[in-house]
Amino acid sequence: MSSNLKRIVAVWGAPVLVAAIAAVMCSRYPPESFAQEAKHPAAVAPEVHFSPISVTLPPGATTFPPGPGSDIANANCVICHSTGMVLRQPPLAVEEWKTEILKMRNAFGAPIALDQVDALAKYLGTIDGRRSGTQPSGVDSEAN
Amino acid sequence: MDIDQSEISGQRRSFLGGLAALGMAALAQPLIGYAAESDIIDLPFDNGKRTLTSAFPQKSQVILQRTRPPLIETPFDVFDRGVFTPNDRFYVRWHLPNIPTSIDPASFRLDIHGYVQKPVSLTLQDLVKEFPRFEIAAVNQCSGNSRGFFNPRVPGGQWANGAMGNARWTGVRLKDLLNHAGVRSGAVQVRFDGLDNGVLAQTPKFKKSLAIDHALDGEVMVAYAMNGEPLPLLNGYPLRLVVPGWYATYWVKMVHDMEVLDKPDDNFWTSKAYLVPDNHFANVHPGEQGIRQVPISTMLPRSFFTNVHAGQTIHAGQPTLVRGIAFGGVNALKKVQFSADRGAHWSDAALGRDYGKYSFRQWRTTVTFPQRGKRVLMVRATDSTGQVQPNMPNWNGAGFMRNVVESVDVQIA
Numbered sequence: 404m405s406s407n408l409k410r411i412v413a414v415w416g417a418p419v420l421v422a423a424i425a426a427v428m429c430s431r432y433p434p435e436s437f438a439q440e441a442k443h444p445a446a447v448a449p450e451v452h453f454s455p456i457s458v459t460l461p462p463g464a465t466t467f468p469p470g471p472g473s474d475i476a477n478a479n480c481v482i483c484h485s486t487g488m489v490l491r492q493p494p495l496a497v498e499e500w501k502t503e504i505l506k507m508r509n510a511f512g513a514p515i516a517l518d519q520v521d522a523l524a525k526y527l528g529t530i531d532g533r534r535s536g537t538q539p540s541g542v543d544s545e546a547n
Numbered sequence: 548m549d550i551d552q553s554e555i556s557g558q559r560r561s562f563l564g565g566l567a568a569l570g571m572a573a574l575a576q577p578l579i580g581y582a583a584e585s586d587i588i589d590l591p592f593d594n595g596k597r598t599l600t601s602a603f604p605q606k607s608q609v610i611l612q613r614t615r616p617p618l619i620e621t622p623f624d625v626f627d628r629g630v631f632t633p634n635d636r637f638y639v640r641w642h643l644p645n646i647p648t649s650i651d652p653a654s655f656r657l658d659i660h661g662y663v664q665k666p667v668s669l670t671l672q673d674l675v676k677e678f679p680r681f682e683i684a685a686v687n688q689c690s691g692n693s694r695g696f697f698n699p700r701v702p703g704g705q706w707a708n709g710a711m712g713n714a715r716w717t718g719v720r721l722k723d724l725l726n727h728a729g730v731r732s733g734a735v736q737v738r739f740d741g742l743d744n745g746v747l748a749q750t751p752k753f754k755k756s757l758a759i760d761h762a763l764d765g766e767v768m769v770a771y772a773m774n775g776e777p778l779p780l781l782n783g784y785p786l787r788l789v790v791p792g793w794y795a796t797y798w799v800k801m802v803h804d805m806e807v808l809d810k811p812d813d814n815f816w817t818s819k820a821y822l823v824p825d826n827h828f829a830n831v832h833p834g835e836q837g838i839r840q841v842p843i844s845t846m847l848p849r850s851f852f853t854n855v856h857a858g859q860t861i862h863a864g865q866p867t868l869v870r871g872i873a874f875g876g877v878n879a880l881k882k883v884q885f886s887a888d889r890g891a892h893w894s895d896a897a898l899g900r901d902y903g904k905y906s907f908r909q910w911r912t913t914v915t916f917p918q919r920g921k922r923v924l925m926v927r928a929t930d931s932t933g934q935v936q937p938n939m940p941n942w943n944g945a946g947f948m949r950n951v952v953e954s955v956d957v958q959i960a
Contacts, residue, residue, distance in 0.1 A: 450675075451675060451717065451771055451772045451776075451777060452777070453652030453671050453771070453777060453785055454652065454777070455649070455650065455651050455652060455653075456649065456650050456780055456784060457648060457649040458604035458605070458648050458649075458780050459604065459648065460603065460604070460615070460617065460646065460648060461602045461603065461614050461615075462614070462615065463613075463614030463615035464614070482746055482747065483643075483644055483745065483746050483747065483750065484613065484615055484616060484644065485613060485614040485615040487611070487612070487613045487614055488612060488613035488618060488704060488705075491594060491597070491612065491613075491705050492594070492702055492705065493592070493593050493594055493695075493700035493701075493702075493705065494593065494594070494700075495700075495702055499702065503702055510751070510815065510819070510820075511745070511747070511749065511750045511751070512745075512747040512748070512749025512750050513747075514747070
């Protein structure tokens with residue numbers, strides 16, 4: 404390539420490219436005032452296409468680690484939620500668990516018999532994986 | 548000896564057009580990186596081991612907090628890549644387990660009724676074609692974001708700092724929809740209902756209400772797109788409420804029903820749940836009784852490091868880029884300040900492109916540490932009203948509204 408030609412390309416390359424892009428854009432969006440555009444932005448901005456959607460959600464674990472009281476947890480807690488977040492709580496005192504259980508019962512309708520609340524609170528306060536320094540509890544950490 | 552503050556470059560450079568330039572700058576400077584992604588992530592609190600999962604539809608490599616109903620967190624390194632949080636990494640929080648898994652956009656209707664002149668039932672095409680398009684960049688943050696850092700610990704979703712995200716929301720102003728139905732004089736609130744349900748009949752339906760003046764403020768909107776795409780199902784496809792500057796509990800997902808009320812909403816989720824102490828920063832002492840509680844509302848300023856993390860080693864004597872994100876909450880972000888000496892001295896950080904008062908904004912500074920040893924780096928945001936992040940963390944029993952100054956311990960070597 405001659406140096407002359409190189410110079411022409413160097414000088415005119417960018418402006419020509421900009422003009423080409425502008426031409427393509429203008430052919431798609433007819434020029435009009437911003438005020439006009441603002442009146443019907445949907446016609447200017449790209450369309451949003453709504454498609455039918457169907458998905459599958461992971462089911463979540465429904466079995467608590469074995470121990471005295473785990474049957475109560477398995478019968479009541481997992482009606483509405485998987486075990487995972489329970490097992491990821493910080494170490495809570497049995498009394499704090501009792502408060503949580505009564506909230507689930509009174510505010511959300513968990514069908515826990517009143518005479519089972521203490522046993523469930525004790526279970527949740529003592530199950531594996533709840534003390535500091537231990538690994539995640541015996542539950543599958545993949546999908547709970 | 549403390550480092551010379553002049554070494555901390557706080558010059559306000561414009562960012563040469565934003566994210567692309569930031570990426571280039573990152574390549575040109577000693578980049579402080581994260582460890583490679585693995586399937587396990589350790590959140591920095593007791594019982595904080597979590598799985599990174601791609602098991603949820605339209606989501607990839609997110610932190611599993613609970614499978615059903617879904618509770619998934621955005622890994623924090625995502626926030627270093629730009630101010631807009633990608634849809635497939637955006638956190639998710641549902642209250643009730645029966646979430647529709649199929650949505651037919653052709654038959655979907657948004658109903659507006661109650662204390663209006665003319666109840667209406669709108670299709671998605673009505674929303675797109677019949678109403679002016681509105682777009683806003685806004686942070687969506689869970690009321691309980693960062694709950695895992697509360698001390699003493701409190702029950703609830705044990706989030707680190709990733710129960711938040713920033714997106715461009717596209718849709719229509721709520722004001723235009725309500726005016727279309729004609730709000731009758733004397734209306735006090737609008738109540739929003741989504742398509743999710745509990746399993747048990749006794750479980751209260753998840754509904755939230757906003758004061759009528761707030762609903763008509765011209766910023767609250769119904770979004771049908773998020774970052775230019777239809778919303779992921781778990782973020783509320785096909786429609787979600789967007790309440791800029793307010794905590795995400797009000798941003799009702801899969802919203803399909805709006806009821807204008809002539810008396811205050813007394814349903815569980817509006818009047819009894821999501822309450823905070825009625826004081827600045829929602830702050831009480833553990834065990835304190837008799838504190839007046841009010842519904843949570845507007846967000847506070849926050850700022851974060853995104854390219855530096857606790858325990859990291861930084862080379863002494865080399866200019867090092869330190870950067871992060873910040874937002875003002877309900878007010879605009881005014882400034883972000885950086886401290887390299889545990890808060891003894893602060894200098895203004897440079898701010899990246901402004902996408903609007905409710906958006907994340909990137910901040911950055913360059914610092915050189917001449918001395919080896921341990922350092923505590925801090926960052927704090929101030930909003931347009933002069934409100935600054937507090938030095939001491941707040942505490943409340945629900946684990947809401949954390950916005951303490953962030954700090955990271957680093958090793959200079």
